[in-house]
Amino acid sequence: MRASLLASTRRVFELALGQMLWARRTAVLALAAAAPVLLALVTRLTLSSGSAVVQINGRQIGSEAVFSTAIAALYLRFIVPAIGVFYGTSLIADEVEDRTITYLFVRPIPRGAIVLGKYLAYLLCVTSVVLPSAAVVFMVMVPFQDMAPQFGTFVRHLGVLALGLAAYGAVFLWAGVLFRRPLVGGLLFVFGWEQLAAVLPGYLGRFTIAHYLQADTTSVAALLTTTIAALWLAMRTIERREYVVER
Amino acid sequence: MKKRTRVFLFAAAGVLIVALATGLVAWATRVSAAAATDELAYVPATALMVAYADVRGLMNSPFHDRIRQLQHTGPAAGSDDLEARTGIRFDTDVDGVLVASSGVDALQERVDASLLIARGRFDGNRIESLMRSRGGQVDQYRGKRIITLTNATSDTALAFAEPGLLLFGPQTTVRGALDAKAGAAAAIGSNSEFMALVNDVSDGTAWSVAKLDSASGRTPFPPAVMNQLPPINWFAASGRVDTGLHGRVRAEARDVQSAESLRDVVQGFLALARLQGARDPAYRSMLDSVALTAAGTSVSLSFDVTPAALDLLTPAGPPQRGPATPRRQ
Numbered sequence: 001m002r003a004s005l006l007a008s009t010r011r012v013f014e015l016a017l018g019q020m021l022w023a024r025r026t027a028v029l030a031l032a033a034a035a036p037v038l039l040a041l042v043t044r045l046t047l048s049s050g051s052a053v054v055q056i057n058g059r060q061i062g063s064e065a066v067f068s069t070a071i072a073a074l075y076l077r078f079i080v081p082a083i084g085v086f087y088g089t090s091l092i093a094d095e096v097e098d099r100t101i102t103y104l105f106v107r108p109i110p111r112g113a114i115v116l117g118k119y120l121a122y123l124l125c126v127t128s129v130v131l132p133s134a135a136v137v138f139m140v141m142v143p144f145q146d147m148a149p150q151f152g153t154f155v156r157h158l159g160v161l162a163l164g165l166a167a168y169g170a171v172f173l174w175a176g177v178l179f180r181r182p183l184v185g186g187l188l189f190v191f192g193w194e195q196l197a198a199v200l201p202g203y204l205g206r207f208t209i210a211h212y213l214q215a216d217t218t219s220v221a222a223l224l225t226t227t228i229a230a231l232w233l234a235m236r237t238i239e240r241r242e243y244v245v246e247r
Numbered sequence: 248m249k250k251r252t253r254v255f256l257f258a259a260a261g262v263l264i265v266a267l268a269t270g271l272v273a274w275a276t277r278v279s280a281a282a283a284t285d286e287l288a289y290v291p292a293t294a295l296m297v298a299y300a301d302v303r304g305l306m307n308s309p310f311h312d313r314i315r316q317l318q319h320t321g322p323a324a325g326s327d328d329l330e331a332r333t334g335i336r337f338d339t340d341v342d343g344v345l346v347a348s349s350g351v352d353a354l355q356e357r358v359d360a361s362l363l364i365a366r367g368r369f370d371g372n373r374i375e376s377l378m379r380s381r382g383g384q385v386d387q388y389r390g391k392r393i394i395t396l397t398n399a400t401s402d403t404a405l406a407f408a409e410p411g412l413l414l415f416g417p418q419t420t421v422r423g424a425l426d427a428k429a430g431a432a433a434a435i436g437s438n439s440e441f442m443a444l445v446n447d448v449s450d451g452t453a454w455s456v457a458k459l460d461s462a463s464g465r466t467p468f469p470p471a472v473m474n475q476l477p478p479i480n481w482f483a484a485s486g487r488v489d490t491g492l493h494g495r496v497r498a499e500a501r502d503v504q505s506a507e508s509l510r511d512v513v514q515g516f517l518a519l520a521r522l523q524g525a526r527d528p529a530y531r532s533m534l535d536s537v538a539l540t541a542a543g544t545s546v547s548l549s550f551d552v553t554p555a556a557l558d559l560l561t562p563a564g565p566p567q568r569g570p571a572t573p574r575r576q
Contacts, residue, residue: 018252128259135266147273148446154270158263216543218503 005116008109012117016091020125025090029083029126033133036074040067040140067141067150071157075134076213080161081194083126084168085186091118092234093176093183096243105243112235119173119231126165131158156215163223164213170230171209177234177241285412286345286364287445289424292433294362295350297445298455302367303342305452308488313554335374335413341367342411347435349420362416362424364408371407378405389425393418444483448495451485477512478505480544492552500544510541513548532556 003011020026043066092115095101104114138154147154168190175182197204198211205211209226212219290297305311335341348361375385375394383396388406395404395418404421406414408428414421426432435441441456448454459479481499486492500506517537524530536551 018249021252021255124256128256132259132262132266135263139266139269144269144273147270148276151270151274155267214542216503 003109003113005110005113008113009117009120011109012104012114013120016118016121017124020087020121025086026125026129028086029129032079032083033129036070036079037133037136037140039074040070040137044140067138068153068157070137070141071134071161075130075157075161076164076210079130080164080213081168081190081210083130084165085172085183085190087122087126088169088172089176089182089186091115091122091173091176092238093180096180101243111238115173115177115235115238116231119169119234122169122173123166126169127162130161130165134158134161159220160213160215163220163227164209166227167209167212167223167230170227170234174230174234174237177237285409286343286366287436288434289364289408289414289428290345290347290362290435291349291423291427292435292438293349294347294435294441295459296348296455296457297345297435297441298347298453299343299345299449300453301343302337305488306338308452309490309554310488310492310552335365335367335369340369341365343367347424362414362420364424365413365415366411367413368411369407369413374405388422389429389431391425393421393425440481444481444497447497448483448485450487451495452488454485455483457482477509478502479509490554491556493549494551495547495549497545497547500546503544506541506544506546510539510546513539513546 047066092101095104105111134157138150138157142150142154172182172186175186179185194208194210197208209223212222212226286299287297343366345364346361347364375383375392378394378396379385381396382398383394386393386395391406391408393404393406395402397403397418402417404414404416404418406421406425408414408425414424416424423432427434435445441458444456445454448456459482478501479498480501482497484494484496486494498506498509500509517534517539520530521534524534533550533552533556536549536553538547538549540547
């Protein structure tokens with residue numbers, strides 16, 4: 001008898017979360033999340049001591065503006081897409097590569113539950129590292145007396161980070177279900193196409209995820225739609241696809 | 248789920264909650280501080296525009312000294328007239344001024360005169376006797392002393408709302424302000440959307456928030472002006488003054504498309520200004536400091552007038568060091 005999708009998803013989620021959190025890959029993730037915190041500490045100490053000032057176009061930039069820049073340049077441009085590619089593509093592709101996918105497929109659970117459970121574990125794992133990292137950067141960079149006007153922006157940034165992780169993860173999970181070696185394509189998409197489309201004139205930017213990493217209704221709707229669509233396609237693909245495990 | 252996994256997740260959630268709680272405390276403290284501002288408690292919820300200036304902060308700022316040097320003028324024009332009518336010396340008696348307007352009736356084009364709330368040190372007896380000498384009548388309303396001056400050309404009232412706090416404007420407006428303070432009418436503090444914008448800009452030495460949405464049939468500016476404006480719902484501006492001026496203007500457009508159009512228009516004006524001011528280092532440095540950002544329906548423009556830019560604007564160049572201007576206490 002096949003277990004229900006929900007119960008199976010929960011089982012896969014619990015199993016995958018433990019594996020994911022204590023894997024070597026998480027150490028890399030922790031390093032990626034710790035780097036902005038260290039950078040924030042150094043910047044704050046430097047700015048507080050007055051030994052240096054950050055200037056753009058001759059205009060002095062305060063620590064709160066540095067926080068917004070860190071979120072835009074470090075997290076949204078680099079950390080979130082990179083995590084999405086590395087984790088998303090590996091969720092299923094690694095099981096195929098390690099020839100362990102068979103053990104999951106022979107369980108009396110819907111194949112879609114494997115995708116969904118692993119994806120939810122990925123989402124919890126990466127948000128529990130990236131969001132606290134951004135929160136620490138906020139507390140370090142923005143003085144308490146300046147926090148009030150920045151608080152709304154901070155909450156929006158957290159939401160965008162979570163949605164970005166969800167969208168990139170879902171898209172690359174689908175890529176991992178579709179292709180045998182999706183990492184190279186994923187890296188090309190994120191650090192090639194997305195960067196190129198951002199500087200090209202016209203509407204090409206709309207065919208990237210990075211374009212929608214903003215806190216407005218259209219962008220949130222686009223990210224949610226992308227996430228749900230990619231997740232559904234990944235579940236549908238894994239249900240129908242034949243995987244040939246190489247010996 | 249293993250124990251170490253649970254511990255990790257709780258720790259991550261803890262960090263996030265601490266950051267959110269800290270931010271929330273900072274935000275709530277700020278909200279309550281703004282809501283507790285006595286001046287805002289007198290502003291009725293029907294106000295479409297509120298503007299505030301920390302007069303003491305402005306007058307005591309090095310920036311003000313530089314502007315005075317630049318203009319080579321004495322006291323601001325009109326201050327003598329105010330002194331003659333009310334006995335109030337604007338530059339020494341007033342610490343802060345808040346102006347609130349309920350706007351213009353879009354159909355009748357009738358301007359509702361604004362409410363002016365001033366905090367400072369006022370000689371009540373002198374003000375009262377001056378207004379009495381011009382035919383003013385003293386009355387009591389909600390336990391406060393109101394002096395009204397009503398004739399064919401004028402309908403003015405002045406109320407001593409609190410020690411050091413004056414309300415000035417048309418009689419109905421002043422009475423409405425006292426109603427709002429007494430809780431008999433809704434005050435602007437109950438308008439969370441308005442207050443959110445006020446809280447966003449109220450750290451400035453001077454700030455203003457205006458609701459431009461004409462859905463209510465009222466607008467803060469005359470229809471002739473409103474017709475020239477792009478579709479904007481809200482407008483907020485703030486300026487922080489120290490040795491220089493740091494200004495920020497924010498407009499909330501009706502939709503994303505309007506925001507993009509507005510941004511394009513402002514960008515066009517900036518390009519034109521850069522073209523015009525390219526040869527002048529003073530204007531060029533000011534224009535270089537201009538930052539235009541658009542996110543969703545919000546378009547923001549910030550700029551700095553630095554002391555160096557002021558030096559360039561002053562014909563004689565940087566000021567020579569000499570005796571400092573006496574500061575107001």
